[in-house]
Amino acid sequence: MDTKPNITVAVQAAPFSMAYGYEDTLAGRSDIGAVVSFTGLVRDFNETPDVTALTLEHYPGMTERTLKEIGEQAWQRWSLQAVRIIHRVGYLEPGDPIVRVLVASAHRREAFKACDFIMDFLKTQAPFWKKEHSTQGEYWVKERHSDQQDAERWR
Numbered sequence: 242m243d244t245k246p247n248i249t250v251a252v253q254a255a256p257f258s259m260a261y262g263y264e265d266t267l268a269g270r271s272d273i274g275a276v277v278s279f280t281g282l283v284r285d286f287n288e289t290p291d292v293t294a295l296t297l298e299h300y301p302g303m304t305e306r307t308l309k310e311i312g313e314q315a316w317q318r319w320s321l322q323a324v325r326i327i328h329r330v331g332y333l334e335p336g337d338p339i340v341r342v343l344v345a346s347a348h349r350r351e352a353f354k355a356c357d358f359i360m361d362f363l364k365t366q367a368p369f370w371k372k373e374h375s376t377q378g379e380y381w382v383k384e385r386h387s388d389q390q391d392a393e394r395w396r
Contacts, residue, residue: 244272244309246308246313246316246321246324247314247322247323247324248311248316248322248323248324248325248326249262249265249323249324249325249335249357250305250308250309250314250325250326250327251303251305251326251327251328252299252304252305252327252329252330252332252351253326253327253328253330254309254329254330255329256309256329256330256338257327257329257341258338259280259338259341259364261327261341262278262325262327262341262343263276263278264385265289265325265344266323266325266343266345267277269373270322270323270345272322272347272362273322273323273345273346273347273349274346274348274349274350275345275346275348275349275352275353276343276344276345276352276389277343277344277346277349277352277355277356278341278342278344278346278356279340279342279351279356280338280340280341280388281339281340281341282335282336282337282338282339283334283335283336283339284335285296285335285336287373287379287382288373288380288382288383289373289375289377291375291376291377292335292374292375293334293335293374293375293376294332294333294334294335294373294374295332295333295334295339295371295372295373295374296328296331296332296333296372296374297328297329297331297333297339297369297370297371297372298330298369298370298371298372299328299330299367299368299369299370300344300369302370303368304328304330304367304368307366307368308326308328308363310365311326311359311363311367312324312359313320313356313361314358314362315355315359318352318354318355318358319346319351319352319353319355320346320347320348321344321345321351321352321355322342322345322346322347323343323344323345324342324345324355325341325342325343325344326340326341326342326345326359326363327340327341327374328340328363328367328369329346330369340360342356342359342360342363344359357359358395361388361391361392361394361395362392362395363385364386364388365384365389365391365392366392370382371385373384375377
């Protein structure tokens with residue numbers, strides 16, 4: 242395990258490809274046996290069945306710091322070689338990628354667990370606010386009890 246955490250975080254309005262971060266994560270490394278990734282997409286349904294867009298707001302500086310802390314928590318729990326987290330903000334439409342997490346490890350189980358952990362804590366701790374746009378109007382998305390339950394299993 243590296244002594245210094247290899248954790249990269251980005252919060253941006255610009256779109257990213259589904260391959261984002263993969264080659265950078267592997268560059269010059271032969272100790273990585275698994276890369277697990279998660280890419281979240283904007284759905285066309287949530288609190289209403291007709292979501293037309295999503296506006297994501299964040300607290301600059303605090304958001305990046307929180308994402309880095311979540312990555313550091315995963316680093317402390319599992320033997321990892323790299324963690325990359327990218328999250329978009331701004332106006333997004335259904336089908337747009339919104340979040341991408343890549344976790345590299347020597348072994349798959351570590352990478353799977355760490356990626357799952359990161360997403361659970363990203364959903365409950367990162368300072369993002371979502372406003373959904375639908376044919377019925379706009380509304381702020383409420384916190385889900387199920388997201389809190391998911392995060393509780395790691396405590």
